[in-house]
């Protein structure tokens with residue numbers, strides 16, 4: 001049997017895949033954070049709460065409206081995006097003229113408010129969300145048994161990340177977004193409604209978080225605190241990748257998910273902290289992040 | 296006929312610092328005017344206030360029947376005013392072509408991309424490189440070209456020749472004469488009045504936040520002594 005460093009290849013492959021699944025969530029969430037930070041200069045602490053909202057909207061749609069996963073996959077991100085747009089327009093946008101710290105504190109407070117409300121309404125314990133019938137079961141890959149749903153998560157997240165990347169790099173709207181990231185006042189003086197662009201960007205980030213939440217619902221328990229657990233890791237991912245770098249956020253998300261998985265093979269006890277160790281090393285060697293531009 | 300752009304009693308502030316103390320100027324359709332003045336006298340601030348980039352302002356600004364004092368920044372361009380900033384403002388994360396296509400069209404009658412590439416052949420050659428990889432002269436050309444596409448009626452041009460080689464300055468002069476032939480209205484800010492004398496119809500001299508003189512180009516020879524003194528050249 002093939003072994004690497006004394007561990008069977010099948011174990012490596014298995015953890016690689018599991019790492020890729022976690023990485024899918026990291027990538028989608030850190031992408032949204034990076035897009036929001038790039039344009040709004042706001043570190044969105046409410047990102048974890050938005051991820052949780054996506055999962056909850058899917059769960060509530062199923063429980064009260066009998067709407068299935070596929071409907072939720074489209075509707076829940078839109079609901080979260082709309083919520084994000086309303087929050088940005090009515091509240092966050094008032095803080096841009098102040099120190100960036102206010103935006104951070106506001107979104108932090110918002111996260112506490114949303115998560116506290118959901119905890120009050122639904123309790124802290126998790127609730128299961130069924131795997132959609134079309135994606136249930138699994139395939140034997142030879143080296144591991146892969147639940148089909150988890151494979152779907154990897155594909156769906158790759159598609160979502162690619163779509164956002166194309167939107168930003170290859171479309172007219174994306175060129176407004178990139179230009180506004182550099183010099184919003186000049187872009188607005190050209191006649192572009194930059195305040196609206198900020199709202200759309202926050203909504204896009206929120207929608208991505210919501211989509212990640214729906215994808216996560218059948219894998220993890222849907223609970224009010226599911227966002228708090230993951231968002232800490234995602235912030236570390238963003239620090240490693242470099243704030244504001246779109247491609248950096250995506251690649252780093254998958255990479256760190258994989259690093260986490262592979263660590264499970266060698267030294268399982270360290271798998272929970274490996275990302276933070278990498279973060280510390282990157283901060284020492286390259287404070288702007290792997291893909292960040294040195295300020 | 297009423298002037299295309301009319302500014303009266305314009306005052307403006309950066310935070311607490313009071314920079315413009317009642318600026319009066321007008322520009323007729325098709326005319327090129329030039330604002331002369333030493334560094335720090337408020338020329339850039341005047342253009343930024345007209346655009347609405349500087350929002351702490353009082354006075355009157357009307358353009359083509361629109362009250363620009365009541366117009367938000369992104370609607371000033373739609374009224375037909377195009378701004379080419381002193382620092383040029385070319386975007387590093389956009390290609391030359393993307394930079395060129397960035398400002399939305401505000402009216403019919405702008406130059407087509409083909410016409411622009413004929414006027415600025417260098418930009419065509421380099422259309423796929425990042426905007427900031429261009430030379431200073433090419434960046435200035437690009438900053439002007441992207442506004443010409445939009446159909447803006449009036450160009451606010453802030454020190455286009457600053458730091459550029461004589462041959463490029465000459466090329467910019469040619470472009471301005473081409474624009475004038477097409478009926479473009481231009482507000483030019485310059486310190487190089489030898490260059491300005493070849494393109495402007497009328498001059499304003501700015502000193503400490505107000506206009507201290509106004510005269511047509513024909514009067515320039517008689518004003519040389521005064522200019523040499525106020526501009527400190």
Ligand SMILES: Nc1ncnc2c1ncn2[C@@H]1O[C@H](COP(=O)(O)OP(=O)(O)O)[C@@H](O)[C@H]1O
Pocket residue numbers: 309312314332333334335336337338339340341
């Ligand atoms: N962003 C700013 N904040 C505060 N003061 C400024 C700012 N920009 C320019 N000023 C001041 O306003 C005055 C006029 O500047 P400016 O309009 O740029 O002059 P000019 O274009 O004629 O060289 C100067 O005293 C300058 O120091």
Ligand SMILES: [Mg+2]
Pocket residue numbers: 335338339340381453
């Ligand atoms: Mg200036």
